[in-house]
Amino acid sequence: MVFILGVNFPEHRFIWRSLETFFGIGPSTRQRIMARFHLHNTMKVGDLNQTQILDLTAHLDSMKLENHLRRQIQQDIQRLRDTGTYRGRRHAMNLPVRGQNTRSQIKNARKLNRAERF
Amino acid sequence: MSLSICADCLSRLRISHNPRSSLAIAAVSLTPVSSFHSASVMAKNNSLVKSKKGNRAPESKYRSSQSAKMKKKTRDRPKPPPIGERRAQRHRIVLSNTNALEVPSLENWSKENMTAEENTGRMLGLDGALLDKLRDCKAFKTTQNWSLFRRPATLIRSETIQLGQEIEQVNHSQGKKTVRHLVTGDKASGKSILGLQGMTMAFMNDWLVFNIPEAQEFVNNTSSYAPLKQKDDQAQSEQLYIQPHLTQALLTRALHANESLLKTLKFNHEFPKHLPLKQGTATLKDLVQLGASDHTFAWPAWQALWRELSEPGANSRPRVLIAVDSVDHWMGPSKYRSADFKIIHAHQFTLVRQFLGLLFAKAGSSPPLANGGMLLYSTTGSNTPAFPSFGLLLNQMRARAQGLDPSAPGFPLPAPFSKPDTHVLELMSGLGDVNLVELKGLSVEESKGYMEYFVRSGLLQRPLTEISLAEFRALAGGGVVGELAKLGRRVTV
Numbered sequence: 001m002v003f004i005l006g007v008n009f010p011e012h013r014f015i016w017r018s019l020e021t022f023f024g025i026g027p028s029t030r031q032r033i034m035a036r037f038h039l040h041n042t043m044k045v046g047d048l049n050q051t052q053i054l055d056l057t058a059h060l061d062s063m064k065l066e067n068h069l070r071r072q073i074q075q076d077i078q079r080l081r082d083t084g085t086y087r088g089r090r091h092a093m094n095l096p097v098r099g100q101n102t103r104s105q106i107k108n109a110r111k112l113n114r115a116e117r118f
Numbered sequence: 119m120s121l122s123i124c125a126d127c128l129s130r131l132r133i134s135h136n137p138r139s140s141l142a143i144a145a146v147s148l149t150p151v152s153s154f155h156s157a158s159v160m161a162k163n164n165s166l167v168k169s170k171k172g173n174r175a176p177e178s179k180y181r182s183s184q185s186a187k188m189k190k191k192t193r194d195r196p197k198p199p200p201i202g203e204r205r206a207q208r209h210r211i212v213l214s215n216t217n218a219l220e221v222p223s224l225e226n227w228s229k230e231n232m233t234a235e236e237n238t239g240r241m242l243g244l245d246g247a248l249l250d251k252l253r254d255c256k257a258f259k260t261t262q263n264w265s266l267f268r269r270p271a272t273l274i275r276s277e278t279i280q281l282g283q284e285i286e287q288v289n290h291s292q293g294k295k296t297v298r299h300l301v302t303g304d305k306a307s308g309k310s311i312l313g314l315q316g317m318t319m320a321f322m323n324d325w326l327v328f329n330i331p332e333a334q335e336f337v338n339n340t341s342s343y344a345p346l347k348q349k350d351d352q353a354q355s356e357q358l359y360i361q362p363h364l365t366q367a368l369l370t371r372a373l374h375a376n377e378s379l380l381k382t383l384k385f386n387h388e389f390p391k392h393l394p395l396k397q398g399t400a401t402l403k404d405l406v407q408l409g410a411s412d413h414t415f416a417w418p419a420w421q422a423l424w425r426e427l428s429e430p431g432a433n434s435r436p437r438v439l440i441a442v443d444s445v446d447h448w449m450g451p452s453k454y455r456s457a458d459f460k461i462i463h464a465h466q467f468t469l470v471r472q473f474l475g476l477l478f479a480k481a482g483s484s485p486p487l488a489n490g491g492m493l494l495y496s497t498t499g500s501n502t503p504a505f506p507s508f509g510l511l512l513n514q515m516r517a518r519a520q521g522l523d524p525s526a527p528g529f530p531l532p533a534p535f536s537k538p539d540t541h542v543l544e545l546m547s548g549l550g551d552v553n554l555v556e557l558k559g560l561s562v563e564e565s566k567g568y569m570e571y572f573v574r575s576g577l578l579q580r581p582l583t584e585i586s587l588a589e590f591r592a593l594a595g596g597g598v599v600g601e602l603a604k605l606g607r608r609v610t611v
Contacts, residue, residue: 036458036459038342038344038345040342040343040454041340
């Protein structure tokens with residue numbers, strides 16, 4: 001097991017796959033992180049040496065990920081609402097924010113566009 | 119309720135121009151015959167018969183769930199094979215097939231009959247020690263048909279003889295003669311096999327052989343890489359990268375294939391101090407072994423080895439053959455990215471740069487090998503990447519081979535307003551000594567010898583006549599050897 005940013009990963013797992021498990025890292029960010037530390041595509045978590053693990057963890061630490069990122073999204077919505085913008089109001093009312101029609105298909109908006117979103 | 123006609127094919131509707139027969143058909147067609155019709159009258163009747171006999175279970179008043187009646191079957195999951203098994207299966211090289219007939223008059227290919235021209239168009243067998251060496255340096259490929267015959271044998275074609283003669287010339291020359299070949303040709307035209315034959319002949323003559331069986335591995339981002347630390351005076355030039363695991367693999371192949379030869383070679387130059395080797399007694403074999411055992415030592419070990427082989431010294435050095443297959447992959451950007459997420463060009467990898475520098479050596483540069491040898495690089499026909507600059511390079515080589523001067527008007531040049539690959543364009547200055555070997559289809563004589571071998575191994579079970587041979591050659595695109603082999607193994611009833 002290899003410990004990266006507070007999570008244990010089995011050694012046989014691909015690094016790209018492990019990185020993409022974090023909230024806030026998708027394929028594009030992952031490619032950039034891997035290129036930064038010269039990790040090739042088929043590298044497994046077990047192939048990392050200790051310094052590489054430390055570097056990687058330090059870099060991930062410096063990024064806004066997981067709960068930090070979720071909180072920031074929260075705050076952004078809160079700010080919109082507090083300043084009384086149209087977008088903030090739409091969030092507060094659980095309605096689409098970007099000008100979609102509201103006649104039928106707004107299920108996702110109802111679910112997601114909340115001021116208190118988790 | 120079932121329909122009285124089939125909804126899929128409307129089988130009751132028959133259109134007939136014969137009014138007399140239409141009545142008879144209409145009477146018959148009430149009972150459709152095929153069982154897949156959605157509205158089978160026969161099926162309907164069957165259900166009636168069954169209900170009359172009382173075979174069906176009495177229908178319950180209420181609908182009950184079916185799942186309670188069904189037993190849960192425990193599913194036996196087959197155990198997956200152990201780790202590495204499937205990959206080993208995929209890469210397995212089978213060189214013999216006991217079902218094939220033995221070919222009684224099969225001669226062995228050896229140093230004595232290496233360049234005998236009367237062998238053109240004949241199959242010659244490969245024997246034990248040589249086979250092990252070829253296997254160790256990964257000269258055989260899974261795409262080749264070695265597993266069809268009782269024992270491995272190879273077709274001697276005119277290009278093979280020519281290659282053998284050049285190897286003999288290098289052997290007899292006193293200077294540092296280096297022959298450079300770039301082998302191209304269509305898919306399945308025998309490029310990799312020519313590389314294998316070159317390696318075989320090199321082993322026969324006790325040459326040192328370095329083989330890169332798949333150049334694509336160097337560029338497809340599946341192996342470790344690291345930036346090379348550069349000295350201050352090189353700071354302006356572009357960043358280079360080393361590939362420790364691929365270097366280790368190269369050294370491993372070289373170690374196993376050339377072990378007996380490497381054992382006899384002593385150090386000529388200053389002993390590399392940072393490598394843990396025994397001072398004084400160490401041979402080049404120890405150096406290669408060190409690199410092969412640990413990837414962190416692979417690159418310095420390769421550098422030290424290359425210095426020993428390329429710079430002349432007190433002890434004489436053997437001739438060297440370097441074989442690289444599917445070299446086109448080295449002629450463009452790679453799949454690797456640098457730390458600032460820029461695409462790394464294939465020529466930024468140290469080994470790639472070194473091997474290409476050997477082939478396309480600039481005029482006036484020092485000879486690459488201490489005691490001469492051969493560089494045998496081949497392109498790929500089945501997995502060709504689209505690198506137009508390399509196509510241009512090949513066209514220039516063809517034009518040169520036809521005697522066209524680079525300043526002549528018809529000489530191929532980059533298209534105006536196109537953006538050719540500057541790295542590849544740089545190679546064009548070193549085209550002078552490179553010989554382009556274009557493999558075409560086999561000659562009639564060679565194809566005859568090849569197909570006869572299939573007949574005598576029991577694969578092709580019909581006599582080979584002039585007509586059938588001409589047919590085979592026509593079907594195989596004018597005697598393309600891989601296509602002939604496919605026709606030879608095809609079962610004909």
